[in-house]
Amino acid sequence: RKEVEQDPGPFNVPEGATVAFNCTYSNSASQSFFWYRQDCRKEPKLLMSVYSSGNEDGRFTAQLNRASQYISLLIRDSKLSDSATYLCGLTGGGNKLTFGTGTQLKVEL
Amino acid sequence: EPEVTQTPSHQVTQMGQEVILRCVPISNHLYFYWYRQILGQKVEFLVSFYNNEISEKSEIFDDQFSVERPDGSNFTLKIRSTKLEDSAMYFCASSESRVTNTGELFFGEGSRLTVL
Numbered sequence: 001r002k003e004v005e006q007d008p009g010p011f012n013v014p015e016g017a018t019v020a021f022n023c024t025y026s027n028s029a030s031q032s033f034f035w036y037r038q039d040c041r042k043e044p045k046l047l048m049s050v051y052s053s054g055n056e057d058g059r060f061t062a063q064l065n066r067a068s069q070y071i072s073l074l075i076r077d078s079k080l081s082d083s084a085t086y087l088c089g090l091t092g093g094g095n096k097l098t099f100g101t102g103t104q105l106k107v108e109l
Numbered sequence: 110e111p112e113v114t115q116t117p118s119h120q121v122t123q124m125g126q127e128v129i130l131r132c133v134p135i136s137n138h139l140y141f142y143w144y145r146q147i148l149g150q151k152v153e154f155l156v157s158f159y160n161n162e163i164s165e166k167s168e169i170f171d172d173q174f175s176v177e178r179p180d181g182s183n184f185t186l187k188i189r190s191t192k193l194e195d196s197a198m199y200f201c202a203s204s205e206s207r208v209t210n211t212g213e214l215f216f217g218e219g220s221r222l223t224v225l
Contacts, residue, residue, distance in 0.1 A: 034212040043200055043216035044152055087152065091209045094157075094165040095140060101151040 001026040004100035006088055012106045017078050021103045023088030024070045033064055033071045036087040038102060044087055047073075078107045110136045115201050115217035122191055123225055126201030130186045130220045141184045142202040142214060143176065145169070152200065157208075158184065191224045198222075 005024045013019045033050035048055065050062040050071050063073040071090075075082055085102040092098070111218040114133045122128050134141050143155040156174055176188045184203075186196055198221050202214040 015160050032212055038152070041198075043218055044214075045216070046213045049212050076190045089212065091212065093209075095159065095207050095209065096154050096157055096165045096167075097142075097212065097214060098154055099152045 003027060004098055005089060006103045007098035008101055009104040010106050011103065012108060013078050014107055015078060015080060015107055017107075018074065018076045019078055019105060020074045021086055021088075021105075022070050022071055022072050023103075024068075024101050025088075025090055026069070027092055028066075028069060030069075030090045030092055032091045034059075034060075034089040034097070035062055035071075035073050036089055038085045038087055044099070047086070062107070075105075078105075080107050080109070083107045098108075102108055111215075113201055113203055113215050113217035115199075115220050117220055118218070119221045119223070121223045121225065124193060125190050128188045128191055128195075130188075130199050130201075130222070132186070132217055134184055134201070135201030135205075135215055136182070138203035138215070139171060139204050140164075140182050140204045140207060141176075141178070142204075142208075143186045144200040144216075146200065146203060146219075147194075147197045155186075155199075165225040188222075190220075193224050196222055196224045206208045 035047040036044040037047045038044045054063040059076045063072045087102045088100040113130045141158040147151045157164045198219040199221045201217045
């Protein structure tokens with residue numbers, strides 16, 4: 001099983017739709033979890049951290065399921081500007097952030 | 110807004126040549142990183158650096174790679190003898206604290222390396 005796995009997509013959704021991505025991880029000792037956003041040919045940027053109790057930031061909701069070893073990202077009321085690749089990131093014991101392959105989202109009119 | 114800057118934005122080199130990629134991290138950050146992204150692939154961790162030492166490195170970061178903080182501002186990645194498969198976008202990143210604490214790495218815009 002890969003360290004971090006994501007469905008590469010693309011997810012094509014109409015504007016206003018709700019879309020969810022999952023990310024599974026293999027190391028049960030993984031400590032911290034994050035969602036990053038990467039626009040085409042640009043650098044990754046932190047979207048939000050993922051807390052054990054789940055957390056929300058506007059239209060974005062992140063959840064962590066340690067028992068099943070996955071994290072999720074829910075985007076409500078999708079906007080054209082949400083089109084990007086969403087990277088799952090996690091840390092283990094060291095000072096290293098490991099990314100998944102990313103899930104591509106395309107929001108269409 | 111403070112940012113991580115990288116130079117050059119694009120470098121083309123011949124196989125076997127040495128390449129140095131330069132980065133200026135955010136000034137009050139203490140932790141520095143290099144990542145690479147081969148076209149169409151994932152963002153891969155290469156190395157993390159703290160207190161003038163490598164704190165962690167990946168399998169990719171072999172003897173052909175080295176990092177240095179030659180002065181108080183620059184952080185460099187050197188590839189001694191480039192191979193075709195080193196062609197990628199190289200991202201430098203920095204963070205104020207350990208990434209395990211906050212997860213927020215600030216990335217530069219990247220240096221695209223093309224090896225011919």
